[in-house]
Amino acid sequence: MRTNLNDYITLGRSGLRVSPLCLGTMTFGTEWGWGAEEKTAREVFDRYVDAGGNFIDTADLYTEGHSEDLLGKFISDRGVRDRVVLATKFTFNGDAGNPNAGGNGRKNIYRALEGSLRRLQTDYIDLYWLHAWDTVTPVEEVISTLNDLVRGGKIRHYGFSDTPAWYVARAQTLAEKEGKERLVALQLEYSLVERNIEREHIPAAQELGLGITPWSPLAGGFLSGKYRRQENTGVGEGRLEKTKDNPAFNQFSDRNWGILDELVTVANEISKSPAQVALNWVATQPGITSTIIGATKMAQLEDNLKSIEFEIPAELRKRLDDLSALEPAHPYKIFNPEMQGMMSGGTRVNPWLAARVYAPPSQQPLSVRAQAPKK
Ligand SMILES: NC(=O)c1ccc[n+]([C@@H]2O[C@H](COP(=O)([O-])OP(=O)(O)OC[C@H]3O[C@@H](n4cnc5c(N)ncnc54)[C@H](OP(=O)(O)O)[C@@H]3O)[C@@H](O)[C@H]2O)c1
Incomplete structure (x- = not known):
């Protein structure tokens, strides 16, 4: 268990050392209606x-470019450019009517990078993320462009966010086979109420040497426990009140309220805040390297920084695991030890391998998780 921000860990199969909690800055700037003003953002930073x-x-x-502007200023004022691992992303389009001012094609990647470098007041990015799959750009164009940017010194490493696992696997395999720079990480939504990446992405990342940096580990603040159930409507103060009419962001489902109830009970039993327990759970799941936290207030940051200073007792963790487990789905539900026994002729299978491959990470016994070899 990593207990401090300076207990650094390498990201995927790379030499890049990062803190176990990454500072998310989607909330730097108020352009989207739920972020922090410059003064608070600077204090958080x-x-x-x-x-x-x-x-x-x-x-x-993020916040129409203001997040990068603010970060560029804060980093320059503190003189910490060399000390920080600065990650930014391309894909989304800020120029309506111009199809190549977004997406993952070569033309947009170069355009987007120049803008980010200018706003961030730097001449290189440490980790450049493809923000989301655009469904059209061939993977060869993406990795060849990012490879050139690494070799040209404009970026140090790259990774994919919000892409299908098959696309990641194809990119990494091609990069390896063609002697190009490899991906080092994936950025995906992961929390007690959103565990779908356990089906494909976490096993893929473990196989392909990729660190996972989860986003929205508190489900946008829902798992802090500050929202109250009232006929399935959230009542509380924060982002989710403002975004609840958008189905993509609405967290107020019966299933989620049930998980939150158990989280609050567990948190009370160990005298921690629900946010701390929810973040700790994500940060200590298999395959997770650095969890991206967000805060609009200093008190939230202080709360969240304490999330890596303790361990959730195994029996309480199991309660959270069980209640939030994914529904069985095809074909994953047939990759179970029974089926494996049918393949191995009943002979014993290495327990770590069997658990890693044939059970979703959250269903692996804790004893097996503890034995998992470090990448
Ligand atoms: N790659 C992607 O597609 C993607 C998508 C989303 C985010 N991200 C990255 O991930 C980062 C984190 O995402 P997120 O902001 O959604 O994370 P989150 O941890 O799920 O939510 C953070 C929000 O929850 C509330 N909060 C945080 N700590 C709290 C506490 N202790 N008590 C009460 N409320 C608390 C705050 O919002 P309120 O004050 O408004 O309640 C805060 O802004 C972003 O900044 C961004 O860098 C990436």
């Missing part, structure tokens, strides 16, 4: 860096 944090996540279009 300073506190994270002072606590030993070195890993900062943004994107070219």
Whole structure:
């Protein structure tokens, strides 16, 4: 268990050392109606860096570019460009009517990168993310462009966010076979209420040497416990009140309220806040390297920074695991030890391998998780 921000860990199969909690800055700027003003954003940034944090996540279009502008200023004012691992993203389009001002084609990647470098006041990006699959660009064009940017010194590493696992596997395999720079990480939504990446992405990342950096580990604040169930409507103060009419962001389902109830009970039993327990659960799941936290207030950051300082007792963790487990689905439900026995002729299978491959990570016994070899 990593207990401090300066207890650095390498990201995927790379030499890049990052803090176990990454500072997300989608909330730097108020353009989207639920972020933090410059003064608070600067305090959050300073506190994270002072606590030993070195890993900062943004994107070219977060708060219409203001997030990158603010970060560029904060990093320059503190003189910490060399010390931080600065990550940003391309894909989304900020120029209506111009089809090549977005997407993952070569033309947009170069355009987007120039804008990010300017706003961030730097001449290189440490980790450049493809923000989301655009469904059209051939994977060869993406990895060849990113490979050239690494070799040209404009970026140090690259990874994919919000892409199908098959696309990731194809990219990594091609990069390896063609001697190109490989992906080092994946960025995906992961929390007690959103565990779908356990089916494909986590096993793929473990096989392909990719670190996972989960986003929305508190489901946008839902798992902090500050929202109240009232005929299935959230009542609370925060982002989710403002975004609840958008089905993509609405967290107020019966299933989620049930998981939150158990989370609050577990948190009370160990005298931690629900946010701390929810973040701890994500940060200590198999395959997770650095969890991206977000805060619009200093008190939230202070709360969240304490999330890696303890362990959730195994029996309480099991309660959270069981209640939030994924529904069985094809074909994953047939990859079970019974089926494996039918393949091995009843002979014993290495327990770590069997658990890793044939059970979703959250259903692996804790004893097996503890034995998992470090990448
Ligand atoms: N790749 C992608 O597609 C993608 C998508 C989304 C995010 N991200 C990245 O991931 C980062 C984190 O995402 P997220 O902001 O959605 O994470 P999150 O942890 O799920 O939600 C953070 C929000 O929850 C509330 N909160 C946080 N800590 C709290 C606490 N202790 N008590 C009460 N409320 C608390 C705050 O919002 P309120 O004050 O408004 O309640 C805060 O902004 C982003 O900044 C961004 O860098 C990436």
